[in-house]
Amino acid sequence: MNTYGDRFRLTTYGESHGLAVGAVIDGCPAGVAIDMDAVDDALARRRIGAPRQEEDRIEWLSGLVDGITLGTPIAFVIRNRDARPEDYGHMEHLFRPGHADYTYHMKYGVRDHNGGGRASARETVARVVAGAIARQLMPEVAIATEAISDSCDTRDDTIGGTVRCIVTGVAAGVGEPLFGKLNAALASAMMSIPSAIGFEMGAGFATARMRGSEYIDRWNSDGTTKTNHCGGIQGGISNGMPIEFTVAFHPVVSLPRPVECLHEDGRLETVSIGGRHDTHHIERAAAVVEAMAALCLINYML
Numbered sequence: 001m002n003t004y005g006d007r008f009r010l011t012t013y014g015e016s017h018g019l020a021v022g023a024v025i026d027g028c029p030a031g032v033a034i035d036m037d038a039v040d041d042a043l044a045r046r047r048i049g050a051p052r053q054e055e056d057r058i059e060w061l062s063g064l065v066d067g068i069t070l071g072t073p074i075a076f077v078i079r080n081r082d083a084r085p086e087d088y089g090h091m092e093h094l095f096r097p098g099h100a101d102y103t104y105h106m107k108y109g110v111r112d113h114n115g116g117g118r119a120s121a122r123e124t125v126a127r128v129v130a131g132a133i134a135r136q137l138m139p140e141v142a143i144a145t146e147a148i149s150d151s152c153d154t155r156d157d158t159i160g161g162t163v164r165c166i167v168t169g170v171a172a173g174v175g176e177p178l179f180g181k182l183n184a185a186l187a188s189a190m191m192s193i194p195s196a197i198g199f200e201m202g203a204g205f206a207t208a209r210m211r212g213s214e215y216i217d218r219w220n221s222d223g224t225t226k227t228n229h230c231g232g233i234q235g236g237i238s239n240g241m242p243i244e245f246t247v248a249f250h251p252v253v254s255l256p257r258p259v260e261c262l263h264e265d266g267r268l269e270t271v272s273i274g275g276r277h278d279t280h281h282i283e284r285a286a287a288v289v290e291a292m293a294a295l296c297l298i299n300y301m302l
């Protein structure tokens with residue numbers, strides 16, 4: 001599955017060290033003036049601290065005229081200007097620990113060994129562009145994130161962290177019951193992000209240790225609630241309170257030191273993976289969380 005959404009559909013393409021990454025957006029309404037600076041700002045946030053120096057210059061191929069959406073598919077391409085596939089020549093027959101190398105090989109019988117290939121976070125650049133457009137279709141909605149990670153010496157290791165997301169401006173009644181629950185859709189969207197390992201709404205796992213009298217969000221007379229333990233969604237439908245959730249990301253699995261890899265013939269071989277990799281990635285992940293939140297919401301709000 002390379003397509004996300006049903007009303008606002010995003011299909012991404014491209015590999016980490018291929019010629020380009022990009023996407024086709026289908027279902028965007030006509031007549032919307034796209035703020036290109038806002039799109040570039042979102043991409044800049046995704047590049048914070050990146051060891052790979054990509055310009056992320058967007059080439060718009062279709063669906064826009066003078067920055068106005070036509071209602072037809074919006075296609076764009078972003079050339080990989082700083083790709084270095086030659087850094088991974090020694091990894092052609094090796095499976096790195098913690099990566100998708102082995103699972104992709106077992107599923108398809110072939111894989112792109114240059115960096116993470118299709119599983120690389122490089123693919124998320126297309127999501128960030130689409131998310132920035134989706135946000136402009138619902139100006140009443142504000143999406144804010146807080147990136148949290150431990151501070152430590154990352155010269156010889158890597159770290160993970162969490163991204164807390166708060167969405168305001170979503171009226172009560174957005175979502176579907178049972179199998180179309182808004183919280184379930186958000187969980188699915190967030191867990192599609194590379195390195196995402198956990199998701200919780202509102203007070204999350206801490207509620208498992210609460211009593212019911214502590215957990216329930218008691219009413220105010222205006223329909224708001226005194227607390228927001230549920231995270232703004234009840235029965236799969238927004239209740240008008242801020243939508244709050246947290247996404248956990250595991251540490252970067254490309255270590256800055258030699259690691260034991262599995263050879264295709266079954267041997268274990270200790271190698272330096274090479275290439276340029278993050279040692280911490282939570283600030284960059286926050287931009288992708290915001291994009292996926294926007295893409296999830298726009299499919300309910302169109």
